[in-house]
Amino acid sequence: MVGGLLGLSTTGKHRPVENPPLVLVGCSGGPDSLALAAVAAFFATRGEVRVGAVVVDHQMLPGSAGVAARTAEQLRGLGLDPVQVRTVDVEHDGGGPEAAARAARFAALDAAARELGAETVLLGHTMDDQAESVLLGLARGSGTRSLAGMRERRGLYARPFLKLRRAETLAVCQALELQPWHDPANSDEAYLRVRVRHNVLPFLAAELGPGVTESLARTAGILGHDADFLDGLAGQEFARIAQLGPDAGDGPAEVTLPEDELRGLPPALRTRVLARAVVVLGGCQPSQERLGAAETLLERRGSAGPVQLAGKVSAWRTSRSVAVPHEGRGYGKLVFRRTA
Incomplete structure (x- = not known):
């Protein structure tokens, strides 16, 4: 999963390298990204990669600086190095607070990767996140690219946990006695994504069967290939005209x-x-x-x-x-x- 996206052997055979490339984990302190950091730290012990982390403090909640500091401390305890905390100012440009926070977060991750010379940034999105993205795209009447959800790999960024359920990342944290932070915004039904998570998906699972999350994620994978093909053709036409x-x-x-x-x-x-x-x-x-x-x-x-x-x-x-x-x-x- 993680090793495959980093081009590492998953058969147990590996060789330490003299100057291993740096991989960063974008970590909020939540269960998903904290579990990802722990798994990535295991691969760092093999000597094929170095693993560090970036914690982005959006300053949108009281006490966010303390959450970021505690997360960084846990990450260092897992053996990640370097670990940076980056504080950002979220500027609203009419796209809503979630979109503004996302833009600020990716700008901070881009900057950290550039400055530290990282080849890859790992993100902790799960199959549940993918299913939510597909439903949100449907609700908005979006096109193929939006319904394709998140790519497993796109440029600098990789999402190794897209085939894992959210409950599995919680189990990893419990097994390793990690202390994840639970973002109160993830329980605030003022956000459409939270309503999809707590109301819509459980309803669909009850009515259509428990495999609806997996089906939505599989749909995203199929549409992702179609969208990539069409985007490639469009790029050729754009270059031409x-x-x-x-x-x-x-x-x-x-x-x-x-x-x-x-x-x-x-x-x-x-x-x-x-x-x-x-x-x-x-x-x-x-x-x-x-x-x-x-x-x-x-x-x-x-x-x-x-x-x-x-x-x-x-x-x-x-x-x-x-x-x-x-x-x-x-x-x-x-x-x-x-x-x-």
Whole structure:
């Protein structure tokens, strides 16, 4: 599980290496990430990897600094080194507190991995988290990528526990006499995810059978392969038709997409190309609703917009100059720009 994602042998045969690569565990102190840290610490004893940890203090609850310090102490007791506590300021940008906390957390993990030279960051999400993500995607009317849930491996990040149930991570903590922190937000039904966890999934299990969590997670795995394939095709089309520039120092400030080319794409690729334009400009993955609003610009005549997309990116439809011959609605382009 953990060893496989790190490219280590799981047959019991291993060799210590002279300069083992560093792996970090993103640890909140909860049962899932604390159990993951303990399992990763075992692999560190084999000499093939070094294992450290990053504890992110979001400062969103009273006493959060104390929770972070106690978590770091337990991690050092497990033999993890280095162990960092990173304090972040959560900035709300209209996406809700959970999304803002997630963005701040990943920014802190990215920075720690860069500074420490880590090759991988392990996250403690379980099969239960995956099932909840699929249900939330269904409730929002999201597309394939959202329904695919979380990937087992994506870039720097790996999630070795996606095939484990939450109860199993609690059992690991109990067996090792660890003291996990239980986030009170996980019991606050003001959050949609908490209602899904405590009300919706138990109801579905009672009505459909106890394997519903496994079925939802399996669906995510199937859709993940489909989404990866479509994203790859969309990336090729984006590279073919997109015009980037000018450079703003941290990437392009504008992306232009010719509408004739966009109209020629299958809908599944067209929305992905539009989304890629937003992400290239530093924005977040737009919702299906926002992508649909951008796509309707193709139905307009003359200049239209703006449509506000995720992460302070807006889209317009602009006409060609009147000096350029055109016929019907087959002219113009969509322009994506950073708005701040």
